[in-house]
Amino acid sequence: MVSAAMSNPFREDLVSRSRAEACSVVIFGATGDLTHRKLVPALYNLAVDGELPPGVKIIGFARRDKSDAVFREGLAELNREVSRNGHDEAIWADFEQTVHYHQSEFTDLDGYKRLAERLDEIDRDRGGKGNRLFYIASAPEFFDEILENLKAAGLNQAADGCWARVIVEKPFGTDLPSAQHLNQVVNHTFEEKDTYRIDHYLGKETAQNIMVLRFANSIFEPLWNNQHIDQIQITCAEHLGMEGGRGGYYDKAGALRDMIQNHLLQLLSLVAMEPPTDLSADGVRDEKVKVLRSMRQWDTPELVNENVVRGQYAAGHVDGKSVVGYREEDRVDPESMTEAYVALRVMIDTWRWSGVPFYVRMGKRLPKKATEISIHFKSPPNVLFNAIPGAATGGNVLVIRIQPDEGISLRMVSKLPGASLRLEPVKMDFHYSTSFGKGSPEAYERLLLDAMAGDATLFARRDEVEEAWKFIDHIERAWHESSNAPEMAEYTAGSWGPKAADELLEKSGHTWRRL
Structure with a gap:
């Protein structure tokens, strides 16, 4: 008789988890x-x-x-x-x-x-x-x-x-020097193996599933490169403004430091990393830090102007209610130059990703609350269907929804039923709550259990934090220390951001995916 363990094609160490x-x-x-x-x-x-x-x-x-x-x-x-x-x-x-x-x-x-x-x-x-x-x-x-x-x-x-x-x-520092100082203090008091720098985005079920989606499904991994992918977008949209007195903190931090440096660059590294040698904490984090080190640095004001957009919202309407502009919010400086919206192009100079732009955006007072990653595959040659009206439906798009409705969807092209040949995009959709009969645990639940179990896979390592700050600091200096600083764009609250953010993608023939 063959035991279940012997018949299981997976290694036991890859499917078990440490016990809290x-x-x-x-x-x-x-x-x-x-x-x-x-x-x-x-x-x-x-x-x-x-x-x-x-x-x-x-x-x-x-x-x-x-x-x-x-x-x-x-x-x-x-x-x-x-x-x-x-x-x-x-x-x-x-x-x-x-x-x-x-x-x-x-x-x-x-x-x-x-x-x-x-x-x-x-x-x-x-x-x-x-x-x-x-x-x-x-x-x-x-x-x-x-x-x-x-x-x-x-x-x-x-x-x-x-x-x-x-x-x-978080925040683990406000720039590279402060992060390095905090790392020194932490490592002076606790060993690195006993230090857990938390990023609750990595505790979300769909963020954890990125590696499984990529490396456990043979239909995706062979296509996960610059030969087949045209662009990748990471969007974090928030409909809220500065409620609850948050303006005092936010006006010192801004969207770039509050969200991009930690949460969204962590998601980017999961999407772009190479397969790790194993699923140990350092095996995964070694590959993530390689991505961060490979990001092209926007280290001059000219490069920042070309690849980064910052903005503040003006008065408008969200969820049918009138809201004030960012500079009119409670505890915000009326002459503030802190961004409530940021969009940037990230280029990863590796063999796998050479030439593929990663577009990352985060904004307050957008139409809805949502965080997603969309992988836009290249369009096939349009020689078979180019005579069909409206047949240019674009490439396939794989969407990984982080919040609020965690799941994965794939857009593909299909023929409409009927005698004539008409093509339309359709969507295959997977929802965690309906597929597994229950909602996902809260991110902090998983992360607290992992810390009790000594599993640091979903926590940031010292070098990850510092590499992310190196990238962010160049942009911050161009905004606040350069005589050639880019203008602060403006967008109406309840819209999808400033026109300059659309133009950032249009230069490469791309458009933002509407959530």
Whole structure:
């Protein structure tokens, strides 16, 4: 009799995943929005699905004076609103017993020493290993202090047979020098293997599926090159503006640093990478960083003017409501030169991608919220059907939808039923929710489990972060330090962006795909 393992054509190490281990999860910045809306609901949903390892404890570390009970009630209130699985009072009653609150200033070393004592007490009561997962979800200006105090209190070292890991939220620096400094601080306190720079876009199911789509389907991988692909577009559209006081942060960051540098360049590297030697974290990340190193640098104001467009929205209408322009938003400088929209051409100078433009765009106050990658294949010779009216339907387009409706679609050309020969584009569509009978887990659920399992595949490595910043810094300098800086384009809120962004593609005979 042949066993199932022997009959499986796949290697066991490629289809299994590391097992998450019980640990104490310490969240710095525990009274903030990220903790209440994303992190704790993610841990709760893992508990509902039976994925959270038994024995996990959650300790919120923040400056406000709160009791465990008050902290838990605030978490419950938001969980009722945002939880993917809904809010079951009985399950929450059990879950909240794992949640505790620790009050301390981020700069107070004594608070970290008290935290160490409390974690030791939890480990004794739990009777399990002293594994610790530190999640830095505070404001970026406290990153250094938190990391240094963790080391000073001895919390960066684990007992024999245990581990201590740190997750660092974005923004990981604001430019290359600040990212390099933060990397030095992190590596001074935790080893690289225990450092997890989080990018929640990589936790989305469809982003994880990019490698499977490419390397597990023989109909795509042979065509995934400049011989068959004409262009690739990556779009992140947001219909929101600066609600919730976000203008104060956004006017210092801008679309390029807030979204392109991390989320969208990470997606680009997954689409463009070579097949890794294995599915280990470094095997995958080695190939991703090669892509980032191969991006042609727009290192002069002239090249930036030619290949990058920035813009701000003017007053308009979104979802049938009147909205103000970017410079009229709350906490935004009335004379701001910060972009709320950016579109750029990326060229990857490798054998596979030579000559293929990657168009990347991100904008606020666009008509809808959506993120997608579209691969536009070259059109076949139009010699057979050129006499048929309207037969020039273009090449095939493979669309990978990241959010909100995760899935994959393929546009192809088909004959319309009937006696005459008429061609029309049709679409084959795959939706995660309908194909598998359930919605995808939230990105933070997967990423937290991976960190508990010691799997860093979906987290950015030090060299990935720094290579991305090298590319971005050239553009930022051309915008803010050059006497030949490009103009700030304007577009009406509710439109698909400035005319200059359309012209960027028209120079190569391309147009943006309408979402």
